[in-house]
Amino acid sequence: MSDGLIVPCPKCGAKNRINPARLDEAVCGKCKTPIMDGKPLAVDAAGFETHVLQSAVPVVVDFWAPWCSPCRMMAPAFEQAAADLRSVRFVKLDTQAEPALASRNGIQSIPTMALFRGGRETARVSGAMNAVQIVSWVRQNLS
Numbered sequence: 663m664s665d666g667l668i669v670p671c672p673k674c675g676a677k678n679r680i681n682p683a684r685l686d687e688a689v690c691g692k693c694k695t696p697i698m699d700g701k702p703l704a705v706d707a708a709g710f711e712t713h714v715l716q717s718a719v720p721v722v723v724d725f726w727a728p729w730c731s732p733c734r735m736m737a738p739a740f741e742q743a744a745a746d747l748r749s750v751r752f753v754k755l756d757t758q759a760e761p762a763l764a765s766r767n768g769i770q771s772i773p774t775m776a777l778f779r780g781g782r783e784t785a786r787v788s789g790a791m792n793a794v795q796i797v798s799w800v801r802q803n804l805s
Contacts (some may be wrong), residue, residue, distance in 0.1 A: 664757045664775075667703045667718035671695055672751075675712060685719065686748045700745040700754040707763050713753055715781040721751045722800055725767070727758040732790040733773045742793035747800055777803050 667677040671690035678697060680688040689696040702724065705713055714721045724740050725734035744752035757764035757772055767776065767783070777785040777800060785803035 669697050669718055669751075670712050670716070672699060672701075672713070684694065698748045698751065700748045700800065702740055702744045702754050705753045707756055707760055709753070709765060710755060710760075713751060714778050717751060718779065719751050719780045720800075720804060721753060722796075723776045724752070725753045725757050725764055725769045725776070726754060726772050727756060729758065730772050733770060736773050736790040737790060739793040739796055741767065743796035743800065746793065746797050750800060750804075775799070779804075 666681050667685070668677050669688070670677050671686075673695040674690060674693040676690055676692040678688065678691055680697060685698055688719050689691075689695065690697060698719070700751060703709070703713060706805075714723055722734070722743075726737075728734070738751065740754070755763065757769055771788050773790055774786060774788045775791075775796070776783050787799055791799065
C-alpha cells in the first residue's frame with residue numbers, strides 16, 4: 663500500500679499510512695483511535711503544522727475565539743458538518759490563544775473558515791454559517 667495517504671492520528675499524532683478508499687474505517691496503528699472520527703479537532707500552532715499544513719486529506723479550519731458570539735453560535739453547525747463529511751478533517755484554531763498564527767494566515771474577522779489541500783489554502787469564507795451551508799461550501803470547493 664505504498665500509495666496510501668499519510669494521515670496523523672487526531673489523538674496521539676502518530677502518522678498512519680491509510681488506503682484512501684478506506685479512510686472512513688481507518689484506525690491509528692498506535693493508539694487504535696479512529697483516524698477520521700467526524701469530530702472537530704482543536705489545534706494549537708504545532709497541531710496546525712501537523713494536522714493542516716502536513717495533511718494528505720483536505721482540512722477545514724475554523725478560525726474562532728471564545729469571546730466571539732457568532733463563533734460560539736456556529737460551533738454546533740461546524741460539529742455537524744464534521745460528522746457529515748468524514749473524508750475531510752475539521753479543525754478549530756483559537757485566534758485569541760494563537761494570534762501570531764491567525765495573523766500569518768491573514769485572519770481579519772471571525773469566524774473565518776479556510777479549506778486547505780496539500781497544506782495550501784484553496785478557499786476561504788467569513789461569517790457564521792449553518793451546517794448545510796458549511797457542507798455545501800466544502801463540497802463546492804472540493805470539486
